[in-house]
Amino acid sequence: MTIIQPRTAPGTLELLPRQQMVFQHMLDTIRRGFERFGFVPVETPVFELKDVLLTKSGGETEKQVYFVQSTGSLQQGHEADLALRFDLTVPLARYVAEHERELVFPFRRYQIQRVYRGERAQRGRFREFYQCDIDVIGKDKLDPAYDAELPAIIVRIFEELNVGEFTIHFSNRKILLGLLASFGIDDAEKQKLVLRDIDKLDKIGRPKVREALVDLGLKDIIADRLLSLITHTGSKEELLAALRAEKAEHPVFLQGLMELSQIVVSLKALGVAENRTRLNLAIARGLDYYTGTVYETFIDAHPEFGSVCSGGRYDDLAGLYTKSKLPGVGLSIGLTRLYDQLNMHNLLPQVPHNVQILITQLDPQLSSVYLSLGTELRHAGYNVENYLEPAKLDKQLKYADRAGIPLAIIIGENEQSKGNVLIKDLMAKSQLELPRTELINRLKNIIHHKD
Amino acid sequence: MTIIQPRTAPGTLELLPRQQMVFQHMLDTIRRGFERFGFVPVETPVFELKDVLLTKSGGETEKQVYFVQSTGSLQQGHEADLALRFDLTVPLARYVAEHERELVFPFRRYQIQRVYRGERAQRGRFREFYQCDIDVIGKDKLDPAYDAELPAIIVRIFEELNVGEFTIHFSNRKILLGLLASFGIDDAEKQKLVLRDIDKLDKIGRPKVREALVDLGLKDIIADRLLSLITHTGSKEELLAALRAEKAEHPVFLQGLMELSQIVVSLKALGVAENRTRLNLAIARGLDYYTGTVYETFIDAHPEFGSVCSGGRYDDLAGLYTKSKLPGVGLSIGLTRLYDQLNMHNLLPQVPHNVQILITQLDPQLSSVYLSLGTELRHAGYNVENYLEPAKLDKQLKYADRAGIPLAIIIGENEQSKGNVLIKDLMAKSQLELPRTELINRLKNIIHHKD
Numbered sequence: 016m017t018i019i020q021p022r023t024a025p026g027t028l029e030l031l032p033r034q035q036m037v038f039q040h041m042l043d044t045i046r047r048g049f050e051r052f053g054f055v056p057v058e059t060p061v062f063e064l065k066d067v068l069l070t071k072s073g074g075e076t077e078k079q080v081y082f083v084q085s086t087g088s089l090q091q092g093h094e095a096d097l098a099l100r101f102d103l104t105v106p107l108a109r110y111v112a113e114h115e116r117e118l119v120f121p122f123r124r125y126q127i128q129r130v131y132r133g134e135r136a137q138r139g140r141f142r143e144f145y146q147c148d149i150d151v152i153g154k155d156k157l158d159p160a161y162d163a164e165l166p167a168i169i170v171r172i173f174e175e176l177n178v179g180e181f182t183i184h185f186s187n188r189k190i191l192l193g194l195l196a197s198f199g200i201d202d203a204e205k206q207k208l209v210l211r212d213i214d215k216l217d218k219i220g221r222p223k224v225r226e227a228l229v230d231l232g233l234k235d236i237i238a239d240r241l242l243s244l245i246t247h248t249g250s251k252e253e254l255l256a257a258l259r260a261e262k263a264e265h266p267v268f269l270q271g272l273m274e275l276s277q278i279v280v281s282l283k284a285l286g287v288a289e290n291r292t293r294l295n296l297a298i299a300r301g302l303d304y305y306t307g308t309v310y311e312t313f314i315d316a317h318p319e320f321g322s323v324c325s326g327g328r329y330d331d332l333a334g335l336y337t338k339s340k341l342p343g344v345g346l347s348i349g350l351t352r353l354y355d356q357l358n359m360h361n362l363l364p365q366v367p368h369n370v371q372i373l374i375t376q377l378d379p380q381l382s383s384v385y386l387s388l389g390t391e392l393r394h395a396g397y398n399v400e401n402y403l404e405p406a407k408l409d410k411q412l413k414y415a416d417r418a419g420i421p422l423a424i425i426i427g428e429n430e431q432s433k434g435n436v437l438i439k440d441l442m443a444k445s446q447l448e449l450p451r452t453e454l455i456n457r458l459k460n461i462i463h464h465k466d
Numbered sequence: 467m468t469i470i471q472p473r474t475a476p477g478t479l480e481l482l483p484r485q486q487m488v489f490q491h492m493l494d495t496i497r498r499g500f501e502r503f504g505f506v507p508v509e510t511p512v513f514e515l516k517d518v519l520l521t522k523s524g525g526e527t528e529k530q531v532y533f534v535q536s537t538g539s540l541q542q543g544h545e546a547d548l549a550l551r552f553d554l555t556v557p558l559a560r561y562v563a564e565h566e567r568e569l570v571f572p573f574r575r576y577q578i579q580r581v582y583r584g585e586r587a588q589r590g591r592f593r594e595f596y597q598c599d600i601d602v603i604g605k606d607k608l609d610p611a612y613d614a615e616l617p618a619i620i621v622r623i624f625e626e627l628n629v630g631e632f633t634i635h636f637s638n639r640k641i642l643l644g645l646l647a648s649f650g651i652d653d654a655e656k657q658k659l660v661l662r663d664i665d666k667l668d669k670i671g672r673p674k675v676r677e678a679l680v681d682l683g684l685k686d687i688i689a690d691r692l693l694s695l696i697t698h699t700g701s702k703e704e705l706l707a708a709l710r711a712e713k714a715e716h717p718v719f720l721q722g723l724m725e726l727s728q729i730v731v732s733l734k735a736l737g738v739a740e741n742r743t744r745l746n747l748a749i750a751r752g753l754d755y756y757t758g759t760v761y762e763t764f765i766d767a768h769p770e771f772g773s774v775c776s777g778g779r780y781d782d783l784a785g786l787y788t789k790s791k792l793p794g795v796g797l798s799i800g801l802t803r804l805y806d807q808l809n810m811h812n813l814l815p816q817v818p819h820n821v822q823i824l825i826t827q828l829d830p831q832l833s834s835v836y837l838s839l840g841t842e843l844r845h846a847g848y849n850v851e852n853y854l855e856p857a858k859l860d861k862q863l864k865y866a867d868r869a870g871i872p873l874a875i876i877i878g879e880n881e882q883s884k885g886n887v888l889i890k891d892l893m894a895k896s897q898l899e900l901p902r903t904e905l906i907n908r909l910k911n912i913i914h915h916k917d
Contacts (some may be wrong), residue, residue, distance in 0.1 A: 018788065021564040029511060035508060038509075052851065054851075055487060057481075065468065079537065080536070085530065085532050085533075085584030086533070113472035113474070114482060117482055119869045121854075164854065284833065285837050333472070336471075358663065369506055370501075370505075382611070382735065399502070404607075418506075445574055
C-alpha cells in the first residue's frame with residue numbers, strides 16, 4: 016500500500032504534547048483572568064452563514080475568507096453558503112443581536128476560540144490562530160469606567176503569564192480628531208489620513224511623519240504641536256496637563272479628555288501599577304471601527320513582536336443585525352502568534368508536566384498493587400500514570416524521563432514485603448524508600464496537587 | 467440600512483452564557499478526568515489537507531465532509547484542497563505518524579475539540595459537535611491492561627459529571643468471531659453479517675435476530691447458543707464461566723477470552739464498582755475498524771439516548787501514513803449530543819455561576835472604594851464583577867439576579883462612614899451588614915473560592 020505523507024496544512028500551528036501543556040497553561044491563565052473579573056463565557060460555531068458573515072463587501076478581510084461547503088452541496092452545483100469566522104467580533108455582534116432579549120446588559124463576555132484567515136503563507140503568519148477576546152457591550156450607553164477595567168484585566172493576565180515586562184499603551188481617538196477639528200481640519204477624510212500617518216510614527220520616524228502631515232496641508236506650527244503631543248514621554252498626568260494646556264474647546268476633544276482622565280483615575284483605584292500603562296497619543300489604530308479609547312500592548316524587551324493585545328471602544332457593535340444601539344469596548348489577545356514569538360525567543364513560561372507521578376510495573380505479579388496505588392493517589396489529588404506494558408524498569412524510567420514526568424514510584428517484591436515504596440526523583444536523580452502508609456503525606460512536601 | 471437577520475447555521479449548538487457555563491463545566495470535568503489518569507493534551511488544526519484526510523474513498527463519512535477553500539483559491543478556479551475533520555481519530559493517526567520520532571510510546575493522549583459532518587439537518591443531529599477522545603497508542607504492541615484502564619477513567623468522569631446512573635457495556639469482538647470460526651463459520655464476509663445482525667438486538671429484538679441468523683445459514687442450535695450468550699444477564703464472572711463452558715478452542719476465541727478475563731481482574735484492582743460495567747456480548751459495533759475490546763456507555767434511565775461514550779481496540783492506527791505498526795485503544799464522548807439530550811430531559815448538572823459577587827455602585831462618589839474592594843476580593847480568590855454603569859440600585863440588583871450572580875455587595879454613604887459593607891444574598895433574599903475588615907473571613911463561610 017502507498018503511504019500518504021502525514022502533514023498539516025500550511026499556516027497552522029500544531030504542538031507536541033509538552034508544548035501543548037504550555038499553550039494550555041496560557042489559555043487557562045487567560046480564561047481565569049477573564050473570569051476573575053466577572054466575565055461570562057461564549058462560544059460560537061466555527062462557521063457562519065455567508066450572508067451573515069460577509070456584510071462589508073470588498074473589505075481586505077473578505078479577500079481572506081475561507082468558504083465551507085459540504086460534499087452534497089458541492090455535488091448539487093451550489094455555491095458555498097458557509098464561511099469560517101475571521102475574527103470573534105462579527106460573531107459577537109451576530110450573537111448579541113440574535114440573543115438580545117435573553118442577555119443582560121452591560122453584557123460582559125469572553126470568548127477564546129480559533130479564527131481563520133487565508134493569509135499568504137510565511138513564517139509567523141497563521142491561517143488558523145487563537146483569539147482570546149473580552150468585550151463589554153452596553154445597551155444605548157456604556158460608561159467610560161469600563162474602558163479602565165479592561166486594561167486592568169489584561170495587566171493581571173500578562174503578569175500571571177510571566178512573559179516579561181510589558182506596557183499597555185492607550186489613547187482616545189477623540190483627542191486627535193477633536194484637536195484637528197479645533198485647528199480647523201474637520202474634513203473626515205483628511206482627519207483619517209492624518210491619523211494614518213501618525214500611526215506610522217514607529218515605523219518611519221518623526222521627520223517623515225512631519226513631512227507627511229505638512230504634505231496633507233497642516234501648517235508647520237500645527238504639525239509640530241501634534242508631534243510634540245504624540246511623542247510626549249512624560250507621565251499620564253503630565254500629558255493630560257499638556258492636553259489641557261492646548262485649551263482646545265472642540266466638544267469632541269473635551270469629551271476625549273474627560274474619558275482619558277477618568278481612565279487614569281480608575282486605573283489607580285483598580286491598583287494597576289503606574290508603569291504598566293502608558294498614555295500614548297501615537298496609538299491611533301488604523302481601524303475606523305474604533306471611536307474612543309484605543310489600546311495596544313507591547314512586550315518591553317521585544318517591541319518587534321508588535322502589539323500582542325489590542326482593542327478599543329466602538330460606538331455601535333451590531334448595527335448590521337439590529338436597530339438597537341450597542342456601544343462596547345473590547346480587547347483581544349492573539350495567542351497563537353504570541354506563543355510562536357515567545358517560543359522563537361525562548362521566552363515561554365516554565366510549566367510543570369500535567370502528569371506528576373509514573374507508577375512503574377516492576378513485577379507483573381504485583382499489578383493489582385500498582386493499579387490500586389494509582390487509584391489511591393488520584394483520589395488524593397495527583398495526576399498519575401500507571402505503566403501497564405511489561406518492560407524493563409530502565410525502559411520505563413527512560414519513558415518517564417523523556418516524557419517529562421518528574422517522579423516515578425517503584426515497588427518490587429522486596430519493597431512490597433517490607434510494606435515500602437521507592438520514590439525516584441527523575442530530575443534530581445535521587446531516590447527515597449519509605450513506608451507506603453506515609454507516601455501521601457510525604458508527597459505533599461515533594462509536589463503540589465494539580466487542582 | 468437593511469438589517470440582516472442574525473442567525474446561526476443549521477446543525478450548530480450555540481448556548482446562552484448560563485448554559486455555556488454548564489457546558490464548560492462538563493468539558494472541564496472530562497479534561498480533569500483524563501489528566502488525572504496521566505494523559506497528555508493534543509490539539510490539531512480544524513482542517514486537514516484533503517488528500518491526507520480523505521483516504522478511504524467512497525465511505526459514508528466521506529459523503530458528509532465539508533470542504534474548505536479560500537477566496538483566492540476560489541477565484542483562481544482551483545478545487546478545494548482542505549477539508550474539516552469529521553472525527554479526531556484520523557487527525558490522531560496523522561499526528562502520531564507525523565511526529566512518531568518525537569513521541570514516547572505508549573502514547574497516551576486526550577483531545578477535546580469540535581468535529582464537522584454534513585448531516586441532514588434534524589433535531590438532535592449536529593453538523594458541528596464536540597468530541598472528547600482518549601486513546602493509548604503502542605508501538606508494535608499494546609498490553610490488554612490498557613483496555614481496562616480506559617473504562618475506569620470514563621467511570622470516574624461520568625460519576626463526576628453527575629448525570630445519573632450509567633453502565634459501560636463491553637465485549638471483545640474476538641469472542642464472537644472466534645466462536646463463529648469454531649462453529650465452522652470462518653468466512654469473513656459472513657462473520658461480518660452475523661455481527662451486524664447481532665448489533666441490531668436492541669432495536670429489533672431476539673426473535674427477529676434469530677430469524678436473521680438462521681437466514682444466514684446458522685443452524686438453529688448454534689443460533690440459540692449465540693443468542694443465549696449475547697442475552698446473558700448474569701455477572702461478568704458468570705458470563706466468563708459460560709464462555710469457558712463452550713470449550714471452543716479456536717485461537718481467536720481463546721485470545722479474546724484471555725483479554726476479557728484480564729479486563730475483569732484489572733477493573734477490580736482499579737476500584738471500579740461492580741455495577742458500573744457490564745460484560746455484554748451483544749455489543750458488536752458495526753465498525754470493522756475495531757479488532758478486540760469494544761465499549762458502549764448507556765445512561766441507565768435513558769437507553770434511548772443511545773451510547774454516550776463508545777470506542778474500542780484497533781490493531782493498527784496509522785497504516786495509511788506510516789509503515790510502523792501502531793495498535794491502540796480509545797474511547798470518545800460525544801459531548802454536544804449528550805448535553806443536548808440531558809438538556810431536553812432537564813438532567814443537566816447544577817453548576818454555580820462563574821461570577822460569585824457583584825459589587826454595586828450606589829454612590830458614584832465612592833467609585834474608588836468599589837474598585838479597590840473588587841481588586842481585594844479578586845486577590846482573595848473570588849470572581850467579582852464591579853457594576854460600573856450609573857444606575858438605580860434596584861436595577862443593579864435585578865441585573866445580578868437575572869444574570870444568576872448569587873451575592874451583591876452594597877456600600878452607601880452610611881455603610882462607608884461606619885466602615886461597614888452590606889452583603890445581599892439574592893437567592894435567600896437575605897442581607898447582612900458587617901465590618902469591611904471582616905468581609906473576606908466571613909465570605910469563606912458563604913461561598914467557595916473558584917480555584
